[in-house]
Amino acid sequence: MLTAIEIEKITHELQQVPVKKAACIEALKIVQQQRRWISDESVEDIAAMLEMSTAEVDSVATFYNLIFRQPVGRHIILLCDSISCYVMGFTALRQQLQNLLHINYGQTTTDERFTLLPNACLGTCDHAPALMIDEDLYRDVKAEDLEKILEKYS
């Protein structure tokens, strides 16, 4: 069931668009913000509210890289794996993250602290390699910096 806050926020979005469907991505964002991920139940609830089929909502939810259809950790690590970061050595960062967290791409640590995901170019290629944790961007990252960086996130 959608919470009162979610319903209020989605209703606000509905007022901004000419057809209900157009609020689909915003609705997914709102629910994900509250629950970290989009469950099957959330898909059904959004579909009901927007008068769409669940399949239609799911087709949108699964299309976008940053809508999560599986549970994720409290912090999302987005490691840039695109070309400038490739040249400047993101693989060393991936290796070190895997060593520190004992997880691979797409996985979450057992304590639900981190989820590690590859991400396309973060638009800071002159400071490659780069990664983002939640809302924080880290540039010119060295593998030996990672342990300290991770400590900031509980």
Added chain:
Amino acid sequence: MERPLTQHIPDSGATLHIREYEAVGGYTALKKVLREMEPAQVTTLVKDSKLKGRGGAGFDTGMKWSFVPMNMPGPKYLIANADEMEPGTFKDRWLLEGNPHQLLEGMIIAAYAIQATDAFVFLRWAYKDAAREMRRAIADAYTAGYLGKNILGSSFSLEMQLHTGVGRYMCGEETALLNSLEGKRATPRAKPPFPQVSGLFGKPTIVNNVETLSWISHIVNKGEAWFKSLSYTADGGTKIYGVSGRVNKPGAWELPMGITMRELLEEHAGGMRNGYRFRGALPGGASTDFLTEVHLDVKMDFAGVTAAGSRLGTGTMVVLDDHTCPVGFVHNLEHFFAQESCGFCTPCREGLPWAEKILWSLENGTGVPADLDLLEMHTQMLGPGNTFCALAPGAMEPLQSALKYFREDFEQHIKEKKCPYAHHQH
């Protein structure tokens, strides 16, 4: 040397806020337009300046605006494309974070030219600082009377919204962007009808790049002759160029349109790092053909780079050095394109993962000579005209040029059954 787009951006990386922007002449162009110019005059001015779009394709901006049917009743839309997800491209970020009002002023004037009722900034999710500054800038512009009903007492009204994406390269393709704004999957639309006639919610819509729109107030203030005089070549203006890779000073600079690759690399990017040699570069982001040492004197404008067999694209260059495997480099690019393909049409959906797999096998030492023919075949099958949008042909540009310029590297992988680059990465 003038740097109109970036001269007022503080070196500290701080954002130019509304009062500071006004203090350096901000919003005077908007006042002039609302007071003295008819919408059609604005379009004609931009057309006369020959401003070409900075989003990659280089289409004439004034021409694009002139396709909007002006007598159609109902809403019209203007959208700033701030998706910037092309690997190797990081120029719009500078403008968004540094001078958001310059973009807003350009958008409001562009909206006036086409008589748009609503404007959107389509911003990628990862640009958190830009989102914060854009949100603030829009609110400040409303408070100052530059947005909303009857702007500065004129009869022109405009509403502005910030839309943040949820991560997909395709959102940058202009018709896919429209679908995404309508809450749908970001798949492209068939053209015609062109968005200028039937775009967002079926209404006339203009989509322009951030750097393109950031020009408009300057062209209004200083005129088309001035705009042309900024450039070394026939394509007017300055350009925000960038260089990334193993150079001494990676970065972005606003420079006269038409400077050479050599100047960019040696004077601005500080040359190659000690111990590394230049082998080639993608001159304009991930979807452009390699240029090599023999092309260093090519002028980085639309015509110059095209004549050399590539594209200016976004003007942000990715350098390949002699310690980096060209096959691995291209594998990384094709991995990106295969992942980001929207899956809408078969050649791209099936072809890109196939090409990626072949490149992976070469890197792994299991490639065979026939693989090179297969890769060549892909560059044909996914080339221009065979797929629904420009993603797949763009993906083939680095591959086809790598096969041409770095052929011996591909062959060496097959012969030696391994990647010959000691520190190769996947």
